[in-house]
Amino acid sequence: MSDNFNSQFFQHVDASVPQYVAELGEAVAIPSVSADLQTHLKDIIQMEEWTKSYIERLGGSAELLPNPKGVDDNGNELPPILLAEFKAADNSESKKTVCCYAHLDVQPAAKEDGWDSDPFVLTEKDDKLYGRGSTDDKGPALSWLWVIQAHRKLGVDLPVNVKLMFEGMEESGSEGMFEAIQILSKEGKFLSDVDFFCISDNYWLGASKPCLTYGLRGLAYFSCSVQCCEQDLHSGVLGGTVHEAMTDLVQLMASLIDSSGKILVPGIMDDVAEVTPEEDALYETIDFNCESYKKENKVASVSNKLMYENEKDLLMARWRYPTLSLHGIEGAFSGTGAKTVIPAKAIGKFSLRLVPDQDPKRIEKCVSDHLNKVFASLGSPNKMNVTLLHGAKAWLSDPNHPNFAAAARATEKVYGLLPDYTREGGSIPITTAFEEATQMNVCLLPVGACDDMAHSQNEKYNKKNLVNGVKVLGLYLHELGELKG
């Protein structure tokens, strides 16, 4: 890779910003909300068709793979998965192949939720591009196309073969993706010759310093139901005569965690990996500040207290230790005002974030044993049931892998500094799916800032992150092309 290419490429990207903004605007205008397939399946498909035809105009091959799962649990047709390929013109056979994953669906959004502008009209203000999907994940998805386009315009061959796998159900459980990954990893199929994976669907730790992400927590999401009868009862008419489900459920939920954040379920901490000196060192230089974190997450104006008030402990609590959150109760009264109901069946929802080396199956047993024991101690005649709704292992990669090293060098060339190595508290289950099905390394290469408000009101993508993102992803391909062996 020549410095000559770099400067030409950077110039081209800088000059193309108005085009990028216009095209991102076209993409944002398609309300591809996967949470509501009945209304928006057609929009997801339109978004996929829009992208496919863009790819074909760039000379790539593309197909819409019918969703291997067919329909979701409610019988709604699921959108296809977009598979595309740009082969290098010269020596394609000897060049490496990278598969870039992104998603074209978005979270729901409505102006009434508190957006300052129409969420489906990309709106520029103070060098920020506001709109649903701007940063999650349409901006990053299109960036791969802009990288290819730059090579075409500059007459430069691709340093690696580039495959794209873009789905339309990520915000709703990536339905069909896991099946697709299994099928496509078989001998001779789409993923079978992939050497590296790259996913740009998470965020920097802060607002200004880029990072690479090498770990994700897993998830064990539980429901715990208590039923006392078959119909809701009136608390005035019947209160005092039945063993109320809510009374038991609240005791059960209260037995899971205390206000200091300590998980009270025996055995949960048994398999948590020790901190190694190498891991510990990664935390030392990280660009992170507790005070800004409180402000960004709007804790400052309420309690103004975090679980830990020093950066390393807080990041470890977020990334490498399990946590338990109580999300709410289904089946009980949840409206405003005062309803005098005795819920017949109340279903507590809570989840643990898992870390290496916790096994969701073992966690399920710990939680289930604990709740059964507590429930027995209540002496209640009600029916109690614990169910693991979702289980996913944590993911931990090697930040020294060549795939990460390539991403780090690309970042350095664009930003002039080495990225932080971060983990994420959340899970991105397809990461593990790609890795387990193909045994190839997956690098999480975020391009958006921590305050992009993915999933929230006023989601935005900084124009600066857009520009630098295209540059980093472009150079990343060249760094991969330089790798030996």
Next chain:
Amino acid sequence: MSDNFNSQFFQHVDASVPQYVAELGEAVAIPSVSADLQTHLKDIIQMEEWTKSYIERLGGSAELLPNPKGVDDNGNELPPILLAEFKAADNSESKKTVCCYAHLDVQPAAKEDGWDSDPFVLTEKDDKLYGRGSTDDKGPALSWLWVIQAHRKLGVDLPVNVKLMFEGMEESGSEGMFEAIQILSKEGKFLSDVDFFCISDNYWLGASKPCLTYGLRGLAYFSCSVQCCEQDLHSGVLGGTVHEAMTDLVQLMASLIDSSGKILVPGIMDDVAEVTPEEDALYETIDFNCESYKKENKVASVSNKLMYENEKDLLMARWRYPTLSLHGIEGAFSGTGAKTVIPAKAIGKFSLRLVPDQDPKRIEKCVSDHLNKVFASLGSPNKMNVTLLHGAKAWLSDPNHPNFAAAARATEKVYGLLPDYTREGGSIPITTAFEEATQMNVCLLPVGACDDMAHSQNEKYNKKNLVNGVKVLGLYLHELGELKG
């Protein structure tokens, strides 16, 4: 009152059943849901207009009193209150005046909630009339009109002057009624010459034996909010770093009551009145059976256990001891499925049913002191707030009052047996309001059966209860007319 009138009246009522069913069907078809004024204010008003014009066709005078409260806390216009009068033609001045209260609004209902038929289409099946409001309270409300109509058709003068006060906000806190009762009780106003009140808006203890109700529990309905930040957070991204509101709230709710039904708030039991021998005796003959109670309330098929397994203890728990019910949590995740949210602010809803001689103000202090103490013990930096949303004293009347005696004799003439004397677990706050403002006796004269499922799916009114209800209410007027002094 002559036996001749009785038999003519009974015949007329029996012959009018098809008309009654048709008219109740018209009323049920108007979805006068007071919980949703934005959508249904017009329907409540239509229901009131429908009734007003019925009254006027019967020769009564009627007016729609603008709601004295004007708007609710959300700024929604409140429906008017219907005031009507049927004066006796002869000796009106020397005759007693009874004021009959009912409500024309209904609880929300939707087919999807699990109704077997459209809740707003009165549907007859096995001599039961299914529909929202059929028994609560449109059937009883219309019964007063049918009683008047029978007198008109039979050419019989009214034995007492009859006033009707029908409201449209009962299911949503009777907003404006308390102000109206105050205003209308003043010298020369609508309620100032009322001698007796009758309310038919509760239910028999069982499915077959009529009763009169002389006591109601009061209410202290609380919300307890805990806030940790100003926006909902993602439990994956941030779990482990903030003091979560739900963790604290569940501890607070768990501190209120245990699974045996024991209220854990200190001081709550201090002012509960002792059981007197007279009171104790009223429980001896009551038509009540724990096994049927379990079946009716659909406890049998789930836990098949009540708090007490003997009738007297169970009825006392329901009527004359305080209870505490946890209703649910506002602001947390309450949907189906799995949402990984850390709620920013979670608001627990719970209420106590109060009995003589508990004072809601003192109960508020006990609950607030207790929760503040428990919250302090949690060491949480979050913001906690306890609010009494509604407070109402218990009501206890004299079952030997002439008003009750008249209702008892009317019941005996229709059913051939004396009614049970019951209390209710729930509160009907306007009962106390009428009594306190006018110093006149209020008789609760239920006409529906215990299994009518008011507020629930498949609410119904037995055709037999409808017919006998009209008869009892008609004879009750005559019994009042016979009273001396």
